[in-house]
Amino acid sequence: MCVNYWRRQSTALLGHTGAMGHPGPVAVDDLSMLELFDGVSGVGRLAGLLEVRELVAGAEVVRKGDASTSFALVGMGTIEIFDTDGTVLAVAERGSIVGELGIASGRPRRATAVAASPTVLYVGGRDAFEEMLALPGLRRRLQRIAAARLAMAAPEVPATLRDGSDVYLRPLLASDKLAYTNQLRRWSAESLRRRFFSAAAPSADLIDYLVEIDYVDHFAWVVVDRVRPDVGLGLARYVRSAGDPRRAEVAFGVDEESRGRGVATMLLGALAAAADCAGIATFTAEMLADNDAMRAVLGKADARFHAVDGSSVSAELEVEAACALLPAHLGDDLAAAANDVVSAAGIALVVPHPRAT
Ligand SMILES: CC(C)(COP(=O)(O)OP(=O)(O)OC[C@H]1O[C@@H](n2cnc3c(N)ncnc32)[C@H](O)[C@@H]1OP(=O)(O)O)[C@@H](O)C(=O)NCCC(=O)NCCS
Structure with a gap:
């Protein structure tokens, strides 16, 4: 349904904070319930650094080549990550993180991501990312996610x-x-x-x-x-x-x-x-x-x-x-x-x- 839909969008959510969706605070309980934070206490400060964004199906989350200034946790819904030819490279569902590779490396976005259904994201910038890395065990979890994604994308x-x-x-x-x-x-x-x-x-x-x-x-x-x-x-x-x-x-x-x-x-x-x-x-x-x-x-x-x-x-x-x-x-x-x-x-x-x- 969404293949190539992103081409019609003019603004990516994570490229231009405030341009789309309906910002609001993230509840600590909503954040704690994501699998990424299983067994992790002390997410209150992180919740305070994140913002809820509600997206309609087809809204662009990140665009390949854009500067990487923020990341998002998927609170609800599905995001599809596209190759340049419009094929779906990966799907991110509730609990997934999107945009972390760019913010960690400081490099531009590697792919375009689009909401495939009505989606709720918890969006944060570098301060939220640093806070997340400082939570006990989180650096290790994020490291594993990022490394596995990069290994899959590594050139032969x-x-x-x-x-x-x-x-x-x-x-x-x-x-x-x-x-x-x-x-x-x-x-x-x-x-x-x-x-x-x-x-x-x-x-x-x-x-x-x-x-x-x-x-x-x-x-x-x-x-x-x-x-x-x-x-x-x-x-x-x-x-x-x-x-x-x-x-x-x-x-x-x-x-x-x-x-x-x-x-x-x-x-x-x-x-x-x-x-x-x-x-x-x-x-x-x-x-x-x-x-x-x-x-x-x-x-x-x-x-x-x-x-x-x-x-x-x-x-x-x-x-x-x-x-x-x-x-x-x-x-x-x-x-x-x-x-x-x-x-x-x-x-x-x-x-x-x-x-x-
Ligand atoms: C050990 C192993 C990994 C080598 O793999 P390989 O692809 O054949 O290795 P290479 O072709 O790069 O080099 C092998 C070298 O050993 C030499 N060699 C092979 N059998 C030998 C032997 N019995 N005595 C002395 N040298 C021997 C070869 O001549 C070659 O040297 P060269 O390049 O100077 O000709 C392979 O034999 C293997 O998988 N063995 C079973 C598993 C194992 O032993 N793992 C190591 C434990 S960590």
Whole structure:
């Protein structure tokens, strides 16, 4: 019903506060009932910084390219987010937040959003956004929402393996879960043993943990075939250390048919490009002592190895050395694709980069 309706509007609500709708105060109870604030106390001050706006179906909420000066929480109704060609990219319903990426990053609106039904919004500016980030647990929740949205929108980065095959690298998405599960089902007991230190198939809980990542402390790239992007060739992740935010542990898995083509080496460089944006300086890894292929890959970035016990070894290497594994243009493209995702558009408290301090 609303496709392209926004083109007829002349003013976006969040671009020009006061131009549309009927402003009014937000009741603390209405705000507390939104899922985003589940278990969060002390929203009174935030409520005081927000304004209720009632929109008719078809009213424009934000317009692509406009300056980002405010955000909105959906109190009632549905908002559709449009691509430039008029297709619906996403739908935001009661409890969703709209416009937070722009206000967090200070960049212009990335897409146009239109009320698809009579809609009630709680609209705030930068002061309300800062207040929301200061509420206990809210920064983390908003960070997850923003990072997941940005990961979905991140461009696929084209690259070429050393055998000349064309591939794409992109962040792992929650929607990859089925493909990832099926890939692990095809793995031999030996591959599972090397990756998970056990020949048993990973549990459903472990797969959830491996796929439902937050992108800020736990980030993963996948490599897919460029001709058949539904075919995943390999995946690698880093998980930031809880004790030291400048260190992260890496892990790799390459499909059995795709090994020896440089997929893991490319993934190590790609992880480094993202980690550098996330303020991580050192990678660590743990592997079985007989995992010569993994040792060979990490060795290319001058990893230092230490025996943990008779059966496993740990490795430590500098992110900078792993960045050097990629051609400069590919490293730059990957960093550009990952930067907003790993910082959740600036919502995450990213560790200051030594070069910036
Ligand atoms: C380890 C793994 C990720 C490597 O993936 P890959 O895409 O084949 O790696 P690459 O092709 O980038 O590089 C592999 C390197 O190891 C070398 N290698 C492979 N088998 C080897 C062996 N048995 N001994 C010594 N070197 C070996 C290859 O020659 C290659 O080096 P090169 O590029 O100088 O030729 C992959 O084998 C895998 O998924 N294994 C199962 C899971 C696992 O072990 N994960 C690691 C635990 S975190």
